[in-house]
Amino acid sequence: MPASKNNLEQENTKLKRVIAELTYERDKYKKIFDASADAYSVIDLSSGKFIECNQVAIDMHGVNSMGNFLNLSPADLSPELQPCGNRSDVLAKAHINCAIEQGFHSFKWIHSRLDGTTFNCLVNLTGLFIEGSQLILAVGRDISDIEIAQKQISTEASEKQRFKQAFLGEKEKFEKFVDLAPVGIAINSISDGSFEFVNEEFGRITGYSVDELNQMDYWQLTPEKYEKQEHEQLELLAKYGQYGPYQKEYIHKNGNVYPVLLSGIKITDSKGETFIWSVVQDIAHQKQSEQQIKTAKEKVDSFALRMQLANDSAGIGVWELDLKTEKLVWDSWMYKLYGISELEFSCTYQAWLDRIHVDDVEHNERMLDEAINGVGIYDPEFRVVHPDGNIRTIKASAEILRDSDGAAIKVVGVNYDVTEKVDAIRKLFDAKLAAENAAQSKSDFLANMSHEIRTPMNAILGGLQLLKNFNLPEELRAVLKNASYSGQSLLTIINDILDYSKIESNQLQLEKASFSLTEVLNSITYDLDSLVSEKRIGFTVNKDESYNEYWIGDLVRVKQIILNLSSNAVKFTEKGSVKINASSKVFKGKEAIYLEVVDSGIGMSKEVTEHIFVRFTQADSSTTRKYGGTGLGMSITISLVKMMGGEIDIQSKQGLGTTVTIKLPLPKANNIADKAPKKSFKAPNLKGKKILIAEDNNINQVLIKAIMAKTNADITIVENGLLAFEAVQLELFDLVFMDIHMPVMDGIEANQQIKTILPNLPIIALTANVMDKDVKHYYQQGFIFHVPKPIDINELYGTLRRCLYLIG
Numbered sequence: 008m009p010a011s012k013n014n015l016e017q018e019n020t021k022l023k024r025v026i027a028e029l030t031y032e033r034d035k036y037k038k039i040f041d042a043s044a045d046a047y048s049v050i051d052l053s054s055g056k057f058i059e060c061n062q063v064a065i066d067m068h069g070v071n072s073m074g075n076f077l078n079l080s081p082a083d084l085s086p087e088l089q090p091c092g093n094r095s096d097v098l099a100k101a102h103i104n105c106a107i108e109q110g111f112h113s114f115k116w117i118h119s120r121l122d123g124t125t126f127n128c129l130v131n132l133t134g135l136f137i138e139g140s141q142l143i144l145a146v147g148r149d150i151s152d153i154e155i156a157q158k159q160i161s162t163e164a165s166e167k168q169r170f171k172q173a174f175l176g177e178k179e180k181f182e183k184f185v186d187l188a189p190v191g192i193a194i195n196s197i198s199d200g201s202f203e204f205v206n207e208e209f210g211r212i213t214g215y216s217v218d219e220l221n222q223m224d225y226w227q228l229t230p231e232k233y234e235k236q237e238h239e240q241l242e243l244l245a246k247y248g249q250y251g252p253y254q255k256e257y258i259h260k261n262g263n264v265y266p267v268l269l270s271g272i273k274i275t276d277s278k279g280e281t282f283i284w285s286v287v288q289d290i291a292h293q294k295q296s297e298q299q300i301k302t303a304k305e306k307v308d309s310f311a312l313r314m315q316l317a318n319d320s321a322g323i324g325v326w327e328l329d330l331k332t333e334k335l336v337w338d339s340w341m342y343k344l345y346g347i348s349e350l351e352f353s354c355t356y357q358a359w360l361d362r363i364h365v366d367d368v369e370h371n372e373r374m375l376d377e378a379i380n381g382v383g384i385y386d387p388e389f390r391v392v393h394p395d396g397n398i399r400t401i402k403a404s405a406e407i408l409r410d411s412d413g414a415a416i417k418v419v420g421v422n423y424d425v426t427e428k429v430d431a432i433r434k435l436f437d438a439k440l441a442a443e444n445a446a447q448s449k450s451d452f453l454a455n456m457s458h459e460i461r462t463p464m465n466a467i468l469g470g471l472q473l474l475k476n477f478n479l480p481e482e483l484r485a486v487l488k489n490a491s492y493s494g495q496s497l498l499t500i501i502n503d504i505l506d507y508s509k510i511e512s513n514q515l516q517l518e519k520a521s522f523s524l525t526e527v528l529n530s531i532t533y534d535l536d537s538l539v540s541e542k543r544i545g546f547t548v549n550k551d552e553s554y555n556e557y558w559i560g561d562l563v564r565v566k567q568i569i570l571n572l573s574s575n576a577v578k579f580t581e582k583g584s585v586k587i588n589a590s591s592k593v594f595k596g597k598e599a600i601y602l603e604v605v606d607s608g609i610g611m612s613k614e615v616t617e618h619i620f621v622r623f624t625q626a627d628s629s630t631t632r633k634y635g636g637t638g639l640g641m642s643i644t645i646s647l648v649k650m651m652g653g654e655i656d657i658q659s660k661q662g663l664g665t666t667v668t669i670k671l672p673l674p675k676a677n678n679i680a681d682k683a684p685k686k687s688f689k690a691p692n693l694k695g696k697k698i699l700i701a702e703d704n705n706i707n708q709v710l711i712k713a714i715m716a717k718t719n720a721d722i723t724i725v726e727n728g729l730l731a732f733e734a735v736q737l738e739l740f741d742l743v744f745m746d747i748h749m750p751v752m753d754g755i756e757a758n759q760q761i762k763t764i765l766p767n768l769p770i771i772a773l774t775a776n777v778m779d780k781d782v783k784h785y786y787q788q789g790f791i792f793h794v795p796k797p798i799d800i801n802e803l804y805g806t807l808r809r810c811l812y813l814i815g
Contacts, residue, residue: 012463046147048076049142052103055080058142064277067128067149069120081145086119103143106132106145110810127152167560189381191287193225195256196280197244197273200224203282212267212289214260228257230264244283248273254290288413296406328356328418330379335359342423364390364398378407381413388425400426457554463706507553517650522562524555524600528587531570535577542577544789545584557676558600564647565671569602571644572667576606576634583607597672599653604667611659669796687804694722695743700724701731701757702773703749707796711744711773714800720808724748728757735761735768742810745790747774755788774800 040047046064048057060076061668068084070076077658085095095117106112112132119125128147135142185192191209195202201224210217213228229237233255240250251270271285324341328334333356345362360368367389385405386623390398406418432522528548539546558565569587576585585796588603651671659665698720702708708724715722723738725731729752731745743761747754758770771786775796782793792806 035328043146044148046145046149047144048147049135050081050103050143050145052143053140057081064147067120067126067147068118069122069124084118084120086117086125089117102130102132106143107134107141110134115150116147127154158276178198191267192275193220193285193287193291195225195283195285197241197283197629198281200226207328209287212287213257230256230258244271244273251285257287261411265289266294268293293409296408322423324422326420330415330417333357341422344399345391346395346397346399350396362391364392366390375405376417378405379418381407381415385418385420388429399424400429411735432783467480517564518561519559520559521559521678522565524558524565524589527562527566527569527684528589530566531573534570536574538574538577539585542581544577544580544582545586546577547584548587548589551588551590553591554589555598555600555675557678558673559676560651560671560673564604564651565600565673568647568669568671569604569643572604572669575641576604576608576665576667579665580606580608591675592670594654594670594672595652598675599670599672602669602671604669605664607664610665611657612661616657616659688801690717690804691807693718693807693811695721697721697723697738697743698742699731699734699738699740699745700773701726701728701749701754702744702746703727704746707746711798714798714803718804728752728754728760731757733761735765740768743768743770744773744794745770747772747776755785758788758790771806771810 024370026337039813040059040061043061043063046067047059047061048064049059049737050056051058057077057079060073062073065071065073065076068076070079081099082181085099087095089095089098091098102112102114102116108132114130116128116130117125118128127150129150131146133146135144137649186206188206188208191212192204192206193202193209194204202220205216205217205220210220215223226237236253236255240253244250249270249272252268253270254266254268256264257267266289268288268290269285271283273281274284275281322340324344325338326341327336329336333355335356337349337352337354342352346354347362360372363371367387371387372388374383374385374387378385385407386403388400390400392398401422402425403420403422405418407415408417410416431516528811532546533546535546573585573587584607586603586605588605590601592601594601645655648669648671651673653669653671656668657665658668696718698715698718700708700711700715700722702711702724703726712722712724714718723734723740725734727749728745731743732752734740735743745754745758749757750776752760754772754774761768761770769791770789771794772782773796774781774785774791775792776782777795785793793812794803794806
């Protein structure tokens with residue numbers, strides 16, 4: 008029994024000790040619970056009520072007592088909706104579930120107090136399972152002050168950024184101001200004088216570019232005689248932080264020395280480096296004015312007399328405007344220039360403006376304002392109206408006088424009458440316009456005369472070409488040959504006159520297209536064959552190893568150059584031969600056609616050679632009588648060569664022949680785009696093809712019909728464009744030849760009308776109009792080719808073949 012009692016006492020003692028420990032632990036955590044700065048509360052999920060809380064929770068939610076708090080549920084301490092728009096009770100359950108699943112869950116929450124106010128809170132939930140009950144420990148902290156502080160920090164950061172942007176904007180404005188300032192600004196290192204920055208005006212003053220100055224120091228701009236003065240200014244800068252203003256001289260880039268006015272301050276950058284900020288003014292004009300004033304003061308009487316004599320002889324009026332009072336002072340000549348007396352003039356700025364023609368006032372005022380502001384000069388030309396209505400033109404110029412601060416204070420200027428000069432210029436302009444109109448009239452006249460001459464020439468040369476196909480007696484063949492040669496000579500003269508006119512008026516345009524030099528030389532050989540055969544001389548074309556066949560340029564003008572030189576060589580060679588040596592060489596750094604035309608003809612003296620390219624010039628009158636010609640050919644040739652950037656040279660001895668060398672720098676080409684033949688010596692077989700010809704001239708109708716007979720084509724001829732338009736609506740034609748000048752409806756309009764209904768019908772312009780602008784216009788209107796009159800049968804046949812080649 009005593010033993011049992013003893014055990015019981017031990018158990019009791021042990022139990023008391025455990026209870027004491029538990030009580031201690033409970034009290035300890037209770038004190039932590041109650042003493043925490045955060046709101047602590049415990050929720051029993053089975054009842055949904057608070058079962059425990061500390062005083063902070065009671066105070067934070069505005070509850071009167073713990074008893075009242077424990078009668079509340081979490082929903083009573085939250086608004087109906089959270090900022091996200093969801094219901095608070097729904098979100099609360101979701102957060103509690105997260106705490107149960109994860110053991111711990113933290114989030115931001117909007118709580119409410121019993122008075123209806125809300126506050127931001129940071130909530131930590133911890134899931135607890137104690138003695139079969141699911142509890143939630145909720146720890147809340149009011150973070151309203153923290154969020155307000157964060158907003159203030161964000162606002163301050165935004166404000167800081169705004170100030171930064173404003174600073175950068177002002178900095179940019181300042182930099183622009185410095186760079187555009189009308190005075191020179193320079194920043195130099197105080198240690199060695201090297202330029203760290205200069206503005207554009209400083210560069211203008213010194214003559215150096217900004218980049219050049221950034222590689223220099225100010226000692227390079229300063230004459231040696233100023234070294235002592237410079238050191239004195241540096242001492243002032245070190246002592247007072249500024250120097251100047253003081254005058255010295257600069258050495259301009261061109262070597263000239265000129266006066267400048269300098270002042271500056273010492274500045275230190277963020278790195279602690281010291282620099283000199285200087286403002287520099289070019290006072291050359293000021294010095295000049297000062298010297299002029301000094302000289303004027305010393306010799307005022309003599310100078311005034313000479314000036315008055317000069318003004319009287321030149322009719323120059325002198326005036327002075329005080330910019331502060333707007334008072335205007337005139338000398339006697341000013342009154343004469345404006346046709347008024349001193350009594351009629353109030354000596355004010357406005358009174359002067361009232362005398363200026365109303366249309367010239369605004370421009371005159373603007374120029375004066377710009378001069379006063381230092382951004383321009385005052386040298387207008389304006390009209391003044393005399394009281395009697397007479398209008399005179401006045402030329403003015405003026406200088407702006409400024410004070411020591413550079414502010415404009417006076418304007419001193421002169422006026423003189425330039426009415427006669429203006430009238431002379433106007434007359435010259437009218438004469439120039441008349442000359443241009445005359446040149447255009449001449450061009451139009453030549454074009455018209457060319458058309459009028461070519462139209463009958465078409466019948467003559469066309470008929471002669473057709474006669475060559477007939478078996479004529481030898482005497483008639485000789486007559487035919489002479490007639491053909493004479494006709495071609497006349498055509499050459501007409502072409503030369505037109506070319507000369509175009510060259511003289513700068514209207515000749517060079518084409519740029521690939522061509523075969525071989526074809527050009529072959530064509531020239533063919534063109535000169537009859538004359539060479541008749542004279543029984545040799546004619547050869549030699550090509551060396553450097554010869555290049557394909558070039559890019561104006562085929563027609565290249566041929567014209569070579570043909571002019573070759574035909575002259577043949578013309579003046581009675582025995583021996585004419586050779587064309589063709590090669591390719593470098594001329595002035597470019598690939599060039601290199602040609603020599605060598606003949607064994609009559610040659611020329613040195614005096615004649617020097618004038619051979621002068622228009623209308625030949626060796627002498629006997630040459631003209633014997634060989635004919637206008638003297639235009641060689642002038643045109645040299646003009647064409649120069650237009651191509653080339654060179655021509657003549658070496659000749661009288662009685663021993665001539666060698667003409669030409670160099671034409673043209674781009675090389677790999678081949679020629681258009682391989683269709685330009686001429687054909689055989690008529691193409693157009694059997695089954697229907698061709699419509701619109702031609703109003705009866706003779707030309709007969710001629711073209713005869714020429715086209717060999718093609719076996721079905722030919723229809725109409726007299727005007729309207730009939731042509733009607734014809735294509737009645738029949739299906741394969742090709743149309745269209746004359747341009749026709750009655751009722753001309754070829755241009757007829758082409759336009761036909762294209763509206765048959766856009767793919769090929770139409771060829773057949774006309775005596777050969778001016779470049781006319782031919783270009785025809786192509787722009789949709790003509791696929793241009794066949795000039797007089798018609799070259801072989802060229803016509805070639806055009807037909809090219810047409811078939813293009814349209815299949």
